[in-house]
Amino acid sequence: MGKIKIFDRNQTGFSVKTEIIAGLTSFxxxxxxxxxxxxxxxxxxxxVAITFFATAISSALGCLIMALFADAPVVLTPGMGVNAFFTYTLVTGMHLTWxxxxxxxLFSGIVYVIVAFTKLSRILSDKIPLNLKKGITVGIGLFLVELGLEKAEIIKSGGSRSxxxxxxxxxxATIVAFIGIVICLFLMVKRVPGDxxxxxxxxxxxxxxLGVKSSNATTVSINDIGQFTHALFQFDFNHFFNTKFLIAVFSMSMILIFESMGLLEGLLTDPRKFQKSFQASSMTALLSAGLSTSPTVAAAESASGIQSGGKTGLTALTSGIMFAVSIFVAPLIAMIPQAAISPxxxxxxxxxxxxxxNIKMAALDDWFPAFLIITLIPLTGSISTGLEFGFIAYPLVKIFAKKTDELNPAIVTVSILFLLNLILSATI
Structure with a gap:
């Protein structure tokens, strides 16, 4: 019997060492x-004790599923933005319990799984215009730049003046971040493995x-895991299927489906891996609810591992193992300062x-929707907000330019759904 191959080793430039380094980098x-x-x-x-273990375990499982099911170098973790929606919209804004x-x-995850495992995912992916796809990638990139600059304290709130x-x-911390940028750029230019x-x-x-301290101090230890085990599957169906519940499920489903689709479209260098990666992401999002955390999505920071040479699921598996190990060494990980990560x-x-x-810039109706995505993602700190305005604008400018032949049922439907999501989100 031949050896069972879990990861595709035939890809150009594949090496186990590179994949492991890429996985560590992403982590x-x-x-x-x-x-x-x-x-x-x-x-x-x-x-905090519950959500720390929930974050680590859901991320470890997500990376495992992504590695073995999709063979993709993408890390899955509870999403920034989605967790804010969970906390500040559902709990604080709508006065729901956690x-x-x-x-x-849970129900949003079910909707996500249904879309991911049917033809809907492929239809949506194939029919999204290239300019919007590229705009999503650039917008996420600019969002990461802003996030990194903030972590490095190179930029900060301008107060009332700006x-x-x-x-x-x-x-x-700012000095350290600048030094880190120089070091990383030097290593990249010299093509040092694991730069x-x-x-x-x-x-x-x-x-x-230089005495820069980490702001990530945590008092969570492995001894607190008992609190987590008693918090699994903490669902409350008291508001099951009332109007507020349905609006909330719809809004979160839209965020999960299209934010994940946009992230994966922007991250994956091999389009053939999109379908299974999207499905892996949906399964993990569903599992995360039972693990008592906000839904998982593909981490934009996966791009750092991909840039380091990650091509297969071995990269994700390595990150997943690190998330599992982090359960036992949380204080050690917290010692890494933001200034060291930000570069x-x-x-x-x-x-x-x-x-x-790669964005067509000749005509306004081509580039303006992408422009909205690119600018609003970092300026609002929300990937879903950028997607909403970009997708809503696309059919409008095509109609204004009398280019309705460039529209298709899928993009029109998605645009209408984003418009409904924007309106409904403002009412809850």
């Missing part, structure tokens, strides 16, 4: 989610020498913005 780039997600869900009334919010996540302002060049991972390690050492996020975002060159 460290997104590792902040282990701290940030529990902090956001804490505002929903969920104990158990009821988990129930909404939206953003430059940080202090004398701030040790990003090496950059994170060196920058972390420099940060410690990787900034450079990764910049690399994704290369897709600007």
């Amino acid at each position: 460290f780039a997104i590792s902040y989610i282990l701290i940030v997600n529990p902090m956001i869900l804490k505002d929903a009334g969920m104990p 158990q009821q919010a988990l129930t909404i996540s 939206l953003l302002s430059f940080g202090s060049i004398t701030d040790p 990003f991972l090496i950059g994170i390690i060196i920058t972390t050492v420099i940060a410690k020498l 990787v996020i900034i450079i990764t975002g910049a690399l994704m913005m290369k897709e600007l060159a």
Whole structure:
């Protein structure tokens, strides 16, 4: 009997060492989610001990499913933006309990799975115009740049004078971030294997020498896992199928389906892996509700591992193993300062913005919807908001330009759904 091949090793440039390094790079780039997600869900009334383990375990399972089912180098974690919707819209805004919010996540996950495992996913993917797809990639890239600059404290709130302002060049964290950018760029130009991972390690050492402390301190330990095991499947069906419940499920389903589709379209270098990656993402989103966390999506930071050479599921598997290990070494991971992670996020975002060159710029009706996506994703801090306005604008400008022949039922339907989602979201 021949050896069973789990990962496609026939891809150009494949090497086990590169895949593992890529997986480690992706993990460290997104590792902040282990701290940030529990902090956001804490505002929903969920104990930090529960949500820390839920974040780590759902991410580990998601990466495992992505690796073995889709053979794709994409990390799945509870999504930034989705967790904010969970906490600040469902719980704070709609006055639901976190158990009821988990129930909404459960049904949204079911809708997501149905779309992913039917022809709907392929129809939506094939019929989305190329300019919108490229706009999603560039918008996510710009969002990552902004996120990285904020983590490095290179930019900060401008207060009443401007939206953003430059940080202090004398701030040790900012200095460390600039040094990290230089180190990562040098390693990339020299084509050093594991450039990003090496950059994170060196920058972390420099940060410690300069006295830069991590803001990710956590008191969670493995001894708290008992709280997590007693919080599984905490669903509450008291508001089952009333108007508020249906609107919330619809809104979250739209966010999950189209944000995930946009992320995967932007991340995957091999379009053949989209279908199974989308399905893997849907399964993990469904599982996350039972694990007591907000839904998982593809992490935009996966691009850092892909840029480091990750091509197969071995990259995702490596990240998944690291998430599993993090359950036992949470305080150690929390020691890595944001200033050491931010250079990787900034450079990764910049690399994704290369897709600007592939956006047709000759006619306004071609580039304006993509422009809305590109600008609104970082400016609102919400991928779904950028998608809403870009997709709503697309059929409008085509009608204005008398180019209705470039429209198809799928894009029109999606645009209408985004419009309904925008309206309904404003009413809840």
